[in-house]
Amino acid sequence: MSLKYAMLGFIDMMPLTGYDLKKMFDSSVKYYWTATHSQIYRTLDEMKKEGLIKEELVHQTDLPNKKLYHITAKGKEQLTKWVKEPTELPPVRHELLVQLSWADRLPNNQIIARLENYKLKIEERLNMYEQENNNKFAHMSRTPRERFLWESILKNGIMSYKAELKWVNDTIKGLKNL
Amino acid sequence: MSLKYAMLGFIDMMPLTGYDLKKMFDSSVKYYWTATHSQIYRTLDEMKKEGLIKEELVHQTDLPNKKLYHITAKGKEQLTKWVKEPTELPPVRHELLVQLSWADRLPNNQIIARLENYKLKIEERLNMYEQENNNKFAHMSRTPRERFLWESILKNGIMSYKAELKWVNDTIKGLKNL
DNA sequence: CTGCCCATGTAAATGGTTACATGATTGA
DNA sequence: TCAATCATGTAACCATTTACATGGGCAG
Numbered sequence: 001m002s003l004k005y006a007m008l009g010f011i012d013m014m015p016l017t018g019y020d021l022k023k024m025f026d027s028s029v030k031y032y033w034t035a036t037h038s039q040i041y042r043t044l045d046e047m048k049k050e051g052l053i054k055e056e057l058v059h060q061t062d063l064p065n066k067k068l069y070h071i072t073a074k075g076k077e078q079l080t081k082w083v084k085e086p087t088e089l090p091p092v093r094h095e096l097l098v099q100l101s102w103a104d105r106l107p108n109n110q111i112i113a114r115l116e117n118y119k120l121k122i123e124e125r126l127n128m129y130e131q132e133n134n135n136k137f138a139h140m141s142r143t144p145r146e147r148f149l150w151e152s153i154l155k156n157g158i159m160s161y162k163a164e165l166k167w168v169n170d171t172i173k174g175l176k177n178l
Numbered sequence: 179m180s181l182k183y184a185m186l187g188f189i190d191m192m193p194l195t196g197y198d199l200k201k202m203f204d205s206s207v208k209y210y211w212t213a214t215h216s217q218i219y220r221t222l223d224e225m226k227k228e229g230l231i232k233e234e235l236v237h238q239t240d241l242p243n244k245k246l247y248h249i250t251a252k253g254k255e256q257l258t259k260w261v262k263e264p265t266e267l268p269p270v271r272h273e274l275l276v277q278l279s280w281a282d283r284l285p286n287n288q289i290i291a292r293l294e295n296y297k298l299k300i301e302e303r304l305n306m307y308e309q310e311n312n313n314k315f316a317h318m319s320r321t322p323r324e325r326f327l328w329e330s331i332l333k334n335g336i337m338s339y340k341a342e343l344k345w346v347n348d349t350i351k352g353l354k355n356l
Numbered sequence: 357c358t359g360c361c362c363a364t365g366t367a368a369a370t371g372g373t374t375a376c377a378t379g380a381t382t383g384a
Numbered sequence: 385t386c387a388a389t390c391a392t393g394t395a396a397c398c399a400t401t402t403a404c405a406t407g408g409g410c411a412g
Binding site: 005006008031080083085093094095099102110114118122125142144145149152155157160167170174175178 | 353
Protein backbone atom coordinates (compact mmCIF):
# COMPACT_ATOMS: atom_id res chain seq x y z
CA MET A 1 0.00 0.00 0.00
CA SER A 2 2.53 2.59 1.14
CA LEU A 3 4.77 2.01 -1.85
CA LYS A 4 1.94 2.73 -4.25
CA TYR A 5 1.14 6.04 -2.61
CA ALA A 6 4.76 7.00 -2.09
CA MET A 7 5.09 6.71 -5.89
CA LEU A 8 1.75 8.33 -6.69
CA GLY A 9 2.65 11.51 -4.80
CA PHE A 10 5.71 12.02 -7.00
CA ILE A 11 3.77 11.34 -10.18
CA ASP A 12 1.34 13.97 -8.96
CA MET A 13 4.16 16.52 -8.84
CA MET A 14 5.18 15.76 -12.43
CA PRO A 15 4.93 12.93 -14.98
CA LEU A 16 7.66 10.37 -14.36
CA THR A 17 9.09 7.10 -15.65
CA GLY A 18 9.89 4.04 -13.54
CA TYR A 19 13.52 4.92 -13.95
CA ASP A 20 12.95 8.43 -12.59
CA LEU A 21 11.10 7.00 -9.61
CA LYS A 22 13.89 4.60 -8.84
CA LYS A 23 16.35 7.47 -8.74
CA MET A 24 14.09 9.36 -6.36
CA PHE A 25 13.79 6.38 -4.07
CA ASP A 26 17.55 6.02 -4.01
CA SER A 27 18.19 9.67 -3.26
CA SER A 28 15.46 10.97 -0.99
CA VAL A 29 12.60 8.53 -0.49
CA LYS A 30 15.00 6.08 1.14
CA TYR A 31 14.65 8.16 4.31
CA TYR A 32 11.19 6.72 4.85
CA TRP A 33 10.63 3.90 2.32
CA THR A 34 12.80 1.69 0.15
CA ALA A 35 12.10 -0.12 -3.11
CA THR A 36 13.91 -1.95 -5.89
CA HIS A 37 13.32 -1.26 -9.58
CA SER A 38 11.53 -4.56 -10.13
CA GLN A 39 9.04 -3.61 -7.48
CA ILE A 40 8.55 -0.15 -8.94
CA TYR A 41 7.82 -1.44 -12.46
CA ARG A 42 5.40 -4.03 -11.15
CA THR A 43 3.62 -1.48 -9.01
CA LEU A 44 3.31 0.94 -11.95
CA ASP A 45 1.50 -1.80 -13.91
CA GLU A 46 -0.91 -2.37 -11.06
CA MET A 47 -1.56 1.33 -10.65
CA LYS A 48 -2.27 1.61 -14.36
CA LYS A 49 -4.76 -1.28 -14.13
CA GLU A 50 -6.46 0.43 -11.19
CA GLY A 51 -6.70 3.65 -13.20
CA LEU A 52 -4.63 5.72 -10.78
CA ILE A 53 -2.16 6.67 -13.51
CA LYS A 54 -2.04 6.64 -17.30
CA GLU A 55 0.85 5.81 -19.55
CA GLU A 56 2.34 8.00 -22.27
CA LEU A 57 4.81 6.40 -24.65
CA VAL A 58 7.69 8.70 -25.48
CA HIS A 59 9.81 7.78 -28.48
CA GLN A 60 13.41 8.89 -28.32
CA THR A 61 16.03 8.58 -31.03
CA ASP A 62 19.38 8.59 -29.25
CA LEU A 63 18.06 7.24 -25.95
CA PRO A 64 15.81 4.23 -25.26
CA ASN A 65 12.08 4.87 -25.53
CA LYS A 66 10.34 5.42 -22.26
CA LYS A 67 6.95 5.37 -20.55
CA LEU A 68 5.89 8.54 -18.81
CA TYR A 69 3.19 8.10 -16.21
CA HIS A 70 0.62 10.80 -15.46
CA ILE A 71 -1.73 10.90 -12.50
CA THR A 72 -5.48 10.65 -13.19
CA ALA A 73 -8.36 12.33 -11.37
CA LYS A 74 -9.03 9.03 -9.65
CA GLY A 75 -5.39 8.85 -8.63
CA LYS A 76 -5.48 12.28 -7.00
CA GLU A 77 -8.66 11.43 -5.18
CA GLN A 78 -7.33 8.13 -3.84
CA LEU A 79 -4.09 9.70 -2.72
CA THR A 80 -5.91 12.37 -0.72
CA LYS A 81 -8.08 9.69 0.82
CA TRP A 82 -5.13 7.48 1.72
CA VAL A 83 -3.02 10.11 3.49
CA LYS A 84 -5.84 10.63 6.00
CA GLU A 85 -6.31 6.98 6.89
CA PRO A 86 -5.21 5.83 10.34
CA THR A 87 -2.62 3.06 10.16
CA GLU A 88 -1.35 0.43 12.57
CA LEU A 89 2.09 0.62 14.12
CA PRO A 90 4.37 -1.68 12.13
CA PRO A 91 5.16 -5.08 13.69
CA VAL A 92 8.41 -4.99 15.64
CA ARG A 93 11.26 -6.85 13.94
CA HIS A 94 14.70 -6.09 15.27
CA GLU A 95 17.29 -8.62 14.23
CA LEU A 96 20.05 -7.37 16.53
CA LEU A 97 17.74 -7.74 19.52
CA VAL A 98 17.05 -11.35 18.56
CA GLN A 99 20.77 -11.94 18.55
CA LEU A 100 21.18 -10.21 21.91
CA SER A 101 18.42 -12.33 23.39
CA TRP A 102 20.57 -15.46 22.99
CA ALA A 103 23.97 -13.79 23.24
CA ASP A 104 24.65 -15.11 26.74
CA ARG A 105 26.16 -18.15 25.05
CA LEU A 106 29.04 -15.91 23.86
CA PRO A 107 32.02 -14.53 25.82
CA ASN A 108 31.66 -10.85 26.76
CA ASN A 109 34.15 -9.62 24.18
CA GLN A 110 32.17 -11.24 21.37
CA ILE A 111 28.91 -9.65 22.50
CA ILE A 112 30.65 -6.30 22.65
CA ALA A 113 32.17 -6.82 19.21
CA ARG A 114 28.70 -7.48 17.84
CA LEU A 115 27.40 -4.27 19.43
CA GLU A 116 30.36 -2.22 18.23
CA ASN A 117 29.72 -3.35 14.69
CA TYR A 118 26.07 -2.36 15.01
CA LYS A 119 27.12 1.01 16.43
CA LEU A 120 29.32 1.65 13.42
CA LYS A 121 26.45 1.01 11.05
CA ILE A 122 24.15 3.32 12.99
CA GLU A 123 26.80 6.04 12.90
CA GLU A 124 27.18 5.69 9.12
CA ARG A 125 23.45 5.92 8.67
CA LEU A 126 23.24 8.93 10.93
CA ASN A 127 25.97 10.69 8.93
CA MET A 128 24.04 10.07 5.75
CA TYR A 129 20.95 11.67 7.28
CA GLU A 130 22.81 14.65 8.67
CA GLN A 131 24.55 15.39 5.40
CA GLU A 132 21.13 15.62 3.83
CA ASN A 133 20.28 18.45 6.19
CA ASN A 134 20.47 21.38 3.78
CA ASN A 135 18.62 19.26 1.60
CA LYS A 136 17.67 18.19 -1.91
CA PHE A 137 14.20 17.38 -0.83
CA ALA A 138 13.35 20.65 0.90
CA HIS A 139 14.19 22.72 -2.17
CA MET A 140 11.56 20.96 -4.27
CA SER A 141 8.79 21.68 -1.79
CA ARG A 142 5.81 23.55 -3.20
CA THR A 143 4.70 25.36 -0.03
CA PRO A 144 6.31 26.30 3.30
CA ARG A 145 4.16 23.73 5.01
CA GLU A 146 5.31 20.99 2.65
CA ARG A 147 8.86 22.05 3.35
CA PHE A 148 8.18 21.75 7.07
CA LEU A 149 6.72 18.26 6.60
CA TRP A 150 9.71 17.05 4.58
CA GLU A 151 12.11 18.42 7.15
CA SER A 152 10.15 16.63 9.87
CA ILE A 153 10.51 13.36 8.00
CA LEU A 154 14.25 13.76 7.93
CA LYS A 155 14.30 14.72 11.60
CA ASN A 156 12.40 11.57 12.44
CA GLY A 157 15.23 9.47 11.05
CA ILE A 158 17.89 11.54 12.78
CA MET A 159 16.24 11.35 16.17
CA SER A 160 15.58 7.65 15.87
CA TYR A 161 19.17 6.77 14.97
CA LYS A 162 20.47 9.10 17.68
CA ALA A 163 18.34 7.31 20.25
CA GLU A 164 19.55 3.95 18.96
CA LEU A 165 23.14 5.15 19.20
CA LYS A 166 22.68 6.24 22.79
CA TRP A 167 21.12 2.89 23.62
CA VAL A 168 23.93 0.91 22.08
CA ASN A 169 26.54 2.99 23.95
CA ASP A 170 24.73 2.45 27.24
CA THR A 171 24.44 -1.26 26.56
CA ILE A 172 28.14 -1.63 25.76
CA LYS A 173 29.02 0.31 28.90
CA GLY A 174 26.69 -1.84 30.98
CA LEU A 175 28.25 -5.03 29.68
CA LYS A 176 31.75 -3.80 30.49
CA ASN A 177 30.77 -2.95 34.06
CA LEU A 178 28.89 -6.15 34.69
CA MET B 179 16.37 -16.12 9.44
CA SER B 180 15.75 -14.22 12.68
CA LEU B 181 12.49 -16.02 13.32
CA LYS B 182 14.19 -19.39 13.15
CA TYR B 183 16.81 -18.41 15.70
CA ALA B 184 14.39 -16.55 17.92
CA MET B 185 12.51 -19.87 18.21
CA LEU B 186 15.61 -22.02 18.49
CA GLY B 187 16.85 -20.13 21.54
CA PHE B 188 13.65 -20.94 23.42
CA ILE B 189 13.75 -24.58 22.40
CA ASP B 190 17.29 -24.59 23.74
CA MET B 191 16.00 -23.50 27.16
CA MET B 192 13.45 -26.32 27.26
CA PRO B 193 11.53 -28.59 24.84
CA LEU B 194 8.49 -26.76 23.47
CA THR B 195 5.50 -27.18 21.16
CA GLY B 196 4.45 -24.76 18.42
CA TYR B 197 1.63 -23.70 20.67
CA ASP B 198 4.03 -22.89 23.52
CA LEU B 199 6.17 -20.84 21.17
CA LYS B 200 3.21 -18.88 19.94
CA LYS B 201 2.31 -17.95 23.51
CA MET B 202 5.86 -16.81 24.14
CA PHE B 203 5.86 -14.67 21.03
CA ASP B 204 2.60 -13.07 22.13
CA SER B 205 3.80 -12.35 25.64
CA SER B 206 7.48 -11.44 25.55
CA VAL B 207 9.10 -12.02 22.18
CA LYS B 208 6.78 -9.41 20.66
CA TYR B 209 9.12 -6.78 22.10
CA TYR B 210 11.64 -7.60 19.40
CA TRP B 211 10.02 -9.97 16.87
CA THR B 212 6.49 -10.95 15.92
CA ALA B 213 5.09 -14.11 14.32
CA THR B 214 1.77 -15.81 13.64
CA HIS B 215 1.07 -19.44 14.44
CA SER B 216 1.05 -20.45 10.79
CA GLN B 217 4.54 -19.12 10.42
CA ILE B 218 5.73 -20.85 13.56
CA TYR B 219 4.43 -24.29 12.51
CA ARG B 220 5.95 -23.97 9.07
CA THR B 221 9.27 -22.85 10.45
CA LEU B 222 9.32 -25.79 12.89
CA ASP B 223 8.97 -28.14 9.92
CA GLU B 224 11.89 -26.49 8.15
CA MET B 225 14.03 -26.58 11.25
CA LYS B 226 13.29 -30.26 11.65
CA LYS B 227 14.30 -30.90 8.03
CA GLU B 228 17.54 -28.99 8.60
CA GLY B 229 18.23 -31.10 11.67
CA LEU B 230 18.27 -28.19 14.11
CA ILE B 231 15.53 -29.74 16.23
CA LYS B 232 13.93 -33.14 16.65
CA GLU B 233 10.31 -33.99 17.25
CA GLU B 234 8.87 -35.99 20.15
CA LEU B 235 5.24 -37.05 19.87
CA VAL B 236 3.41 -36.76 23.17
CA HIS B 237 0.10 -38.58 23.49
CA GLN B 238 -2.39 -37.05 25.86
CA THR B 239 -5.74 -38.43 26.90
CA ASP B 240 -7.90 -35.49 27.93
CA LEU B 241 -6.02 -32.93 25.81
CA PRO B 242 -5.02 -33.06 22.13
CA ASN B 243 -1.75 -34.82 21.33
CA LYS B 244 1.20 -32.58 20.82
CA LYS B 245 4.66 -32.39 19.31
CA LEU B 246 7.48 -31.42 21.60
CA TYR B 247 10.59 -30.13 19.88
CA HIS B 248 14.08 -30.63 21.28
CA ILE B 249 17.23 -28.89 20.14
CA THR B 250 19.98 -31.00 18.56
CA ALA B 251 23.77 -30.59 18.79
CA LYS B 252 23.68 -29.10 15.31
CA GLY B 253 20.98 -26.68 16.45
CA LYS B 254 23.06 -25.45 19.37
CA GLU B 255 26.07 -25.02 17.16
CA GLN B 256 24.19 -23.06 14.50
CA LEU B 257 22.57 -20.80 17.08
CA THR B 258 25.92 -19.88 18.59
CA LYS B 259 27.26 -19.19 15.12
CA TRP B 260 24.28 -17.06 14.14
CA VAL B 261 24.27 -14.73 17.16
CA LYS B 262 27.79 -13.61 16.27
CA GLU B 263 27.07 -12.77 12.64
CA PRO B 264 27.05 -9.11 11.65
CA THR B 265 23.72 -8.07 10.11
CA GLU B 266 22.56 -5.20 7.93
CA LEU B 267 20.38 -2.42 9.25
CA PRO B 268 16.81 -3.18 8.23
CA PRO B 269 15.40 -1.23 5.25
CA VAL B 270 13.49 1.84 6.38
CA ARG B 271 9.73 1.53 5.98
CA HIS B 272 7.68 4.06 7.88
CA GLU B 273 4.11 4.31 6.69
CA LEU B 274 3.20 7.43 8.66
CA LEU B 275 6.13 9.27 7.08
CA VAL B 276 4.88 8.32 3.61
CA GLN B 277 1.53 9.84 4.54
CA LEU B 278 3.20 12.98 5.90
CA SER B 279 5.22 13.35 2.72
CA TRP B 280 2.01 14.03 0.76
CA ALA B 281 -0.06 15.51 3.57
CA ASP B 282 0.21 19.05 2.25
CA ARG B 283 -2.92 18.27 0.25
CA LEU B 284 -4.87 18.21 3.55
CA PRO B 285 -6.02 21.10 5.76
CA ASN B 286 -3.90 21.61 8.87
CA ASN B 287 -6.47 20.16 11.25
CA GLN B 288 -6.55 16.91 9.31
CA ILE B 289 -2.77 16.54 9.36
CA ILE B 290 -2.81 17.18 13.08
CA ALA B 291 -5.62 14.65 13.58
CA ARG B 292 -3.52 12.07 11.77
CA LEU B 293 -0.56 12.82 14.02
CA GLU B 294 -2.67 12.79 17.19
CA ASN B 295 -3.94 9.36 16.30
CA TYR B 296 -0.40 8.15 15.74
CA LYS B 297 0.63 9.67 19.06
CA LEU B 298 -2.10 7.75 20.86
CA LYS B 299 -0.90 4.47 19.41
CA ILE B 300 2.68 5.21 20.42
CA GLU B 301 1.54 6.01 23.95
CA GLU B 302 -0.37 2.73 24.19
CA ARG B 303 2.64 0.81 23.00
CA LEU B 304 4.88 2.64 25.44
CA ASN B 305 2.55 1.80 28.31
CA MET B 306 2.65 -1.83 27.36
CA TYR B 307 6.45 -1.77 27.42
CA GLU B 308 6.65 0.05 30.72
CA GLN B 309 4.22 -2.27 32.45
CA GLU B 310 6.54 -5.09 31.50
CA ASN B 311 9.30 -3.45 33.49
CA ASN B 312 9.37 -5.74 36.53
CA ASN B 313 9.14 -8.38 34.13
CA LYS B 314 8.20 -11.89 33.13
CA PHE B 315 11.18 -12.22 30.96
CA ALA B 316 13.84 -11.16 33.42
CA HIS B 317 12.77 -13.75 35.99
CA MET B 318 13.43 -16.61 33.56
CA SER B 319 16.99 -15.52 32.89
CA ARG B 320 19.65 -18.09 33.62
CA THR B 321 22.54 -15.76 34.48
CA PRO B 322 22.90 -12.13 35.62
CA ARG B 323 24.31 -11.26 32.24
CA GLU B 324 21.35 -12.80 30.44
CA ARG B 325 19.09 -10.79 32.69
CA PHE B 326 20.99 -7.66 31.76
CA LEU B 327 20.63 -8.47 28.05
CA TRP B 328 16.88 -9.04 28.32
CA GLU B 329 16.43 -5.80 30.22
CA SER B 330 18.41 -4.01 27.52
CA ILE B 331 16.08 -5.38 24.87
CA LEU B 332 13.10 -3.96 26.69
CA LYS B 333 14.87 -0.64 27.18
CA ASN B 334 15.53 -0.46 23.47
CA GLY B 335 11.80 -0.47 22.79
CA ILE B 336 11.09 2.04 25.52
CA MET B 337 13.70 4.50 24.34
CA SER B 338 12.65 4.17 20.72
CA TYR B 339 8.97 4.84 21.43
CA LYS B 340 9.88 7.70 23.75
CA ALA B 341 11.93 9.30 21.01
CA GLU B 342 9.08 8.80 18.55
CA LEU B 343 6.67 10.39 21.01
CA LYS B 344 8.89 13.42 21.42
CA TRP B 345 9.17 13.74 17.66
CA VAL B 346 5.41 13.57 17.12
CA ASN B 347 4.83 16.20 19.83
CA ASP B 348 7.39 18.52 18.26
CA THR B 349 5.87 18.00 14.84
CA ILE B 350 2.35 18.78 16.03
CA LYS B 351 3.62 21.90 17.80
CA GLY B 352 5.49 22.98 14.69
CA LEU B 353 2.41 22.59 12.52
CA LYS B 354 0.32 24.65 14.93
CA ASN B 355 2.85 27.49 14.92
CA LEU B 356 3.37 27.49 11.18
C1' DC C 357 -24.93 -23.56 25.78
C1' DT C 358 -21.34 -20.41 24.97
C1' DG C 359 -16.90 -19.29 24.63
C1' DC C 360 -12.12 -20.09 25.87
C1' DC C 361 -8.12 -23.17 26.13
C1' DC C 362 -5.64 -26.73 24.11
C1' DA C 363 -3.36 -28.09 19.69
C1' DT C 364 -2.63 -28.64 15.01
C1' DG C 365 -2.32 -27.55 10.38
C1' DT C 366 -3.16 -25.79 5.00
C1' DA C 367 -4.07 -22.42 1.12
C1' DA C 368 -4.10 -18.23 -1.02
C1' DA C 369 -2.55 -13.85 -1.39
C1' DT C 370 0.60 -9.90 -0.64
C1' DG C 371 4.89 -7.68 -0.55
C1' DG C 372 9.61 -7.79 -1.19
C1' DT C 373 14.45 -9.46 -2.83
C1' DT C 374 17.64 -11.41 -6.03
C1' DA C 375 18.97 -12.95 -10.22
C1' DC C 376 18.47 -13.04 -15.11
C1' DA C 377 18.13 -10.37 -19.41
C1' DT C 378 18.90 -6.71 -23.11
C1' DG C 379 21.13 -2.88 -25.56
C1' DA C 380 22.37 1.87 -27.30
C1' DT C 381 25.00 6.22 -26.15
C1' DT C 382 28.43 8.93 -24.03
C1' DG C 383 32.47 10.37 -21.60
C1' DA C 384 37.05 9.19 -19.54
C1' DT D 385 37.74 0.04 -24.52
C1' DC D 386 35.58 0.34 -20.30
C1' DA D 387 32.18 1.83 -17.25
C1' DA D 388 28.29 4.51 -16.38
C1' DT D 389 23.79 6.21 -17.68
C1' DC D 390 19.43 5.54 -19.74
C1' DA D 391 15.49 2.41 -19.81
C1' DT D 392 12.86 -1.59 -19.61
C1' DG D 393 11.25 -5.81 -17.94
C1' DT D 394 10.59 -11.16 -16.14
C1' DA D 395 11.15 -15.23 -13.06
C1' DA D 396 12.05 -17.45 -9.02
C1' DC D 397 12.14 -17.25 -4.48
C1' DC D 398 11.33 -15.91 0.38
C1' DA D 399 8.73 -14.05 4.31
C1' DT D 400 4.58 -12.77 6.09
C1' DT D 401 -0.52 -12.24 6.60
C1' DT D 402 -5.14 -13.72 6.42
C1' DA D 403 -8.49 -16.91 5.97
C1' DC D 404 -10.03 -21.55 6.17
C1' DA D 405 -10.32 -25.80 8.92
C1' DT D 406 -10.99 -29.17 12.92
C1' DG D 407 -12.34 -30.79 17.52
C1' DG D 408 -12.45 -32.25 22.51
C1' DG D 409 -12.65 -30.53 27.44
C1' DC D 410 -13.97 -27.34 30.83
C1' DA D 411 -15.83 -23.34 33.33
C1' DG D 412 -19.39 -19.91 33.87
